[in-house]
Amino acid sequence: MKDLSRLRLAVIGAGLSGVAAARGLADRGARVTILEKSRGFGGRCASKRWQGHVVDHGAQYFTLRDPRFAAAARTACGDALQRLQAPVLDGTGTALPDDGRWFHREGNSRLVRALGEGLLIRTETPVSDARALLRAEGGEFDAVISTAPWPQTAKLFGLQTEVDDIPCLAAVLVYRGEWLGLTRDAYALRDPAAELAWSACENHKCGRAAAGCTVLVAHAGEAFSRAHLERPATEIPGLLRGAVEAAWGMPAAAFVEALGHRWCFARSEGGLQTPLLPPGLFYVGDALRRSRVEDAWLAGHELAQTWQPA
Ligand SMILES: Cc1cc2nc3c(=O)[nH]c(=O)nc-3n(C[C@H](O)[C@H](O)[C@H](O)COP(=O)(O)OP(=O)(O)OC[C@H]3O[C@@H](n4cnc5c(N)ncnc54)[C@H](O)[C@@H]3O)c2cc1C
Incomplete structure (x- = not known):
C-alpha cells in the first residue's frame, strides 16, 4: 500500500x-x-x-454487524456501549426483528x-x-x-x-411522570409511510431522561417532512405532538415542553x-x-x- x-x-x-x-x-x-x-x-x-436530559435526536441506535465496525466501536467505547432491550413495534403492533440495537450510554x-x-x-x-x-x-x-x-x-x-437527500422533521417531547402510556412495553414505534414514521422513548436508554420524566423522540415521515420543511423548528413539536400522544397513549395534561429540529439532509x-x-x-x-x-x-x-x- x-x-x-x-x-x-x-x-x-x-x-x-x-x-x-x-x-x-x-x-x-x-x-x-x-x-x-x-x-x-x-x-x-x-x-x-437539554433540561437535564440527554437525547439522541438524530441516529437513534446503531448496529454492530460488521466485525470491523464492532471492533472499532468496542475498543473506543468499552462498556459505554449498551443494547436496547425493549422491542420496536411496527404499525400493527408486531415486534420487528432485532439483531442488536446499540447506543452509547x-x-x-x-x-x-x-x-x-x-x-x-x-x-x-x-x-x-x-x-x-x-x-x-x-x-x-x-x-x-x-x-x-x-x-x-x-x-x-x-x-x-x-x-437530493430526504429531509426529516424531528421533535423531542417531555412529559411529567415516568413510563407513561405504552412506554414500558416498547422502545419505539415504526411506521415509515405514516406522518409519524418513528417515535422512541429515551427512558429505555438508562440515565438519559431526568428523574420523574418521560422523554420521547419523534421523526416525521418523508412526505410530511417535505410538506412542512420550511416551517420554523419551534413549530415542529406542535405538528407531531397529537400523533405521538395518540400512538403512545400519552396523557396530554402531562406534557411539559418540547423542541424541534429540521434535518434537511437526513437520508440519502x-x-x-x-x-x-x-x-x-x-x-x-x-x-x-x-x-x-x-x-x-x-x-x-x-x-x-x-x-x-x-
Ligand atoms: C433523523 C435521523 C435518524 C437516523 N436514525 C438512524 C438510526 O437509528 N440508525 C442508524 O444507523 N442511522 C440512522 N441515521 C443515519 C445516520 O445518522 C447517518 O447515516 C450517519 O450518521 C451519516 O454519517 P456521515 O458521516 O456520512 O454524515 P454526517 O453525520 O452528516 O457528517 C457530515 C459532517 O459534515 C459536516 N459538514 C457539512 N457541511 C460542511 C461544510 N461545508 N464545512 C464543514 N463541515 C461540514 C456536518 O456538520 C457533519 O458533521 C439517522 C439519520 C437521521 C438524520
Missing part, C-alpha cells in the same frame, strides 16, 4: 464517515486535518443535552467522539469552497475528502447534482455512482452505501484502505 506520509489531507466533516476516513488515512501516514462546521463530533449521529454523538479520539480537528470551520483548500489553488492541502451529505458536497465542489436514497470529480477532490459518505451509522463508518473506513492521491 502506498505510503502517504508526505501528504497533507483535509477531511470535511466530523461524522462517522469523516472520522473513519481520517483515522484510516492517518494510520497510513498522512497528515490529516478534519474541518467541521459545527462545534464537535457527531454529524447526524447527534445528541443534545452518554449520547450517541459520544460514539463518534470516541472513534475520533486523537485526530486533529478544527471545529466551527465551515468550508464554502473545497477547491480553495487545495495547494494547487493556494490552500494548504494536497487533497480534500468531503463527507458532507452528497448534495452539500456537490455544492462545495462546484458541481451540479440531480440527487443510497447507491450513488460517484461522478467524475475535479482533481484533488474526493467524496465519501452514506450516499455510497445506506444511511446508517454502521454504513457511514464502513464507507469512510474502506475509502481510507484503498485511497490513492490521483
Whole structure:
C-alpha cells in the first residue's frame, strides 16, 4: 500500500464517515486535518443535552454487524456501549426483528467522539469552497475528502447534482411522570409511510431522561417532512405532538415542553455512482452505501484502505 506520509489531507466533516476516513488515512501516514462546521463530533449521529436530559435526536441506535465496525466501536467505547432491550413495534403492533440495537450510554454523538479520539480537528470551520483548500489553488492541502451529505458536497465542489437527500422533521417531547402510556412495553414505534414514521422513548436508554420524566423522540415521515420543511423548528413539536400522544397513549395534561429540529439532509436514497470529480477532490459518505451509522463508518473506513492521491 502506498505510503502517504508526505501528504497533507483535509477531511470535511466530523461524522462517522469523516472520522473513519481520517483515522484510516492517518494510520497510513498522512497528515490529516478534519474541518467541521459545527462545534464537535457527531454529524447526524447527534445528541443534545437539554433540561437535564440527554437525547439522541438524530441516529437513534446503531448496529454492530460488521466485525470491523464492532471492533472499532468496542475498543473506543468499552462498556459505554449498551443494547436496547425493549422491542420496536411496527404499525400493527408486531415486534420487528432485532439483531442488536446499540447506543452509547452518554449520547450517541459520544460514539463518534470516541472513534475520533486523537485526530486533529478544527471545529466551527465551515468550508464554502473545497477547491480553495487545495495547494494547487493556494490552500494548504494536497487533497480534500468531503463527507458532507452528497448534495452539500456537490455544492462545495462546484458541481451540479440531480440527487437530493430526504429531509426529516424531528421533535423531542417531555412529559411529567415516568413510563407513561405504552412506554414500558416498547422502545419505539415504526411506521415509515405514516406522518409519524418513528417515535422512541429515551427512558429505555438508562440515565438519559431526568428523574420523574418521560422523554420521547419523534421523526416525521418523508412526505410530511417535505410538506412542512420550511416551517420554523419551534413549530415542529406542535405538528407531531397529537400523533405521538395518540400512538403512545400519552396523557396530554402531562406534557411539559418540547423542541424541534429540521434535518434537511437526513437520508440519502443510497447507491450513488460517484461522478467524475475535479482533481484533488474526493467524496465519501452514506450516499455510497445506506444511511446508517454502521454504513457511514464502513464507507469512510474502506475509502481510507484503498485511497490513492490521483
Ligand atoms: C433523523 C435521523 C435518524 C437516523 N436514525 C438512524 C438510526 O437509528 N440508525 C442508524 O444507523 N442511522 C440512522 N441515521 C443515519 C445516520 O445518522 C447517518 O447515516 C450517519 O450518521 C451519516 O454519517 P456521515 O458521516 O456520512 O454524515 P454526517 O453525520 O452528516 O457528517 C457530515 C459532517 O459534515 C459536516 N459538514 C457539512 N457541511 C460542511 C461544510 N461545508 N464545512 C464543514 N463541515 C461540514 C456536518 O456538520 C457533519 O458533521 C439517522 C439519520 C437521521 C438524520
